[in-house]
Amino acid sequence: MRVTCRKLRGITQGQRMADLPADRLSPEPPFTYSGVDFFGPFYIKEGRKELKRYGVIFTCMSSRAIHVETANSLDTSSFINALRRFLAIRxxxxxxxxxxxxxxxGAERELREELEGLDDCQLQQFLSREGCDFISFKMNVPSASHMGGAWERQxxxxxxxxxxxxxxxxxQLDDETLRTFMCEAAAIVNSRPLSATNLNDPHSAEPLTPTIF
Known part of the structure; x- marks a missing residue:
């Protein structure tokens, strides 16, 4: 009876949103804290062959800017190459x-093993001199794709x-056309307003976009 009464006369509960992680609110340069994911596949033509290609999206956790690369496969080496291109540009x-x-x-394990074999003191001095930091990988718990909403929505x-x-x-896609489309798509997404406030007001200031940052 008590359970029945609670169902009939219970107060609707409001869902409480958890606090945002610190890297979503950190006032750091763009892409200092980033998220990454693969998407696809996309099919391209190379002569008579049909091949698979994948998109690799890097998103800034604070400015919501994105950077898109292409990958030939889903293996670790392909991701490391995409990561190196991303770091070279951003x-x-x-x-x-x-x-x-x-x-x-696999990439996190490979990078960690390589770092373990280096002279930590000498490497730390070099990175400090160059203004760089070690990349720490922070992975979601297994089977929790909802925790990656920051990049899934992008x-x-x-x-x-x-x-x-x-x-x-x-x-009629080929490798070059696909890369071009990826760059154009990233430019369009980075031009979107970060807030919908006063968008229809002609006297309001220009809205902030990820491109501005």
Whole structure:
């Protein structure tokens, strides 16, 4: 009877949102704290062969900017190459969040093993002199894709843009065209306003976008 009364006369409970992680609120340069994920596959033509390619999205946890690379496969070496290209363009990263895909786990293990074999003192002095930090991988718990909403939502935005770009030439994609589309999609997503406040007011200031940062 007590359970029945609670069901009939109970007060609706409000869901409490957990506090944002510190790296979502840190006033650091863009991409200092980033998240990464793969998406795809995309099919390209190379002669008579049809090959798979994947997108690799890096998203800044604070400014919501994105950087998109392409990968030839889902293995660890392909991810490390995409990570190296990302770092060469966007600069050093302090922390990288991801899910527990085997490629990310393998990359984290490879980088950790390489660092363990180095002279820590000498390496730390070099990194401090260059203004760099070690990249720490912070992975979500297994089977918790909802914890990666920061980059999963960005993937959806990129896919929506790519769907329009590929409408005319989607069946004739090659490697170069796919990379071009990825760059154009990233530029469009990075041009979106970060807030919808006063967008329809002609006298309001120009809205902030990730490109500005």
């Amino acid at each position: 600069g050093p990263v302090r922390q990288l969040r991801s899910d527990r895909g085997t490629n990310f786990v 993937i959806r935005s990129v896919r929506n843009v790519l769907a329009s770009l590929m409408l005319q030439s989607g069946s």
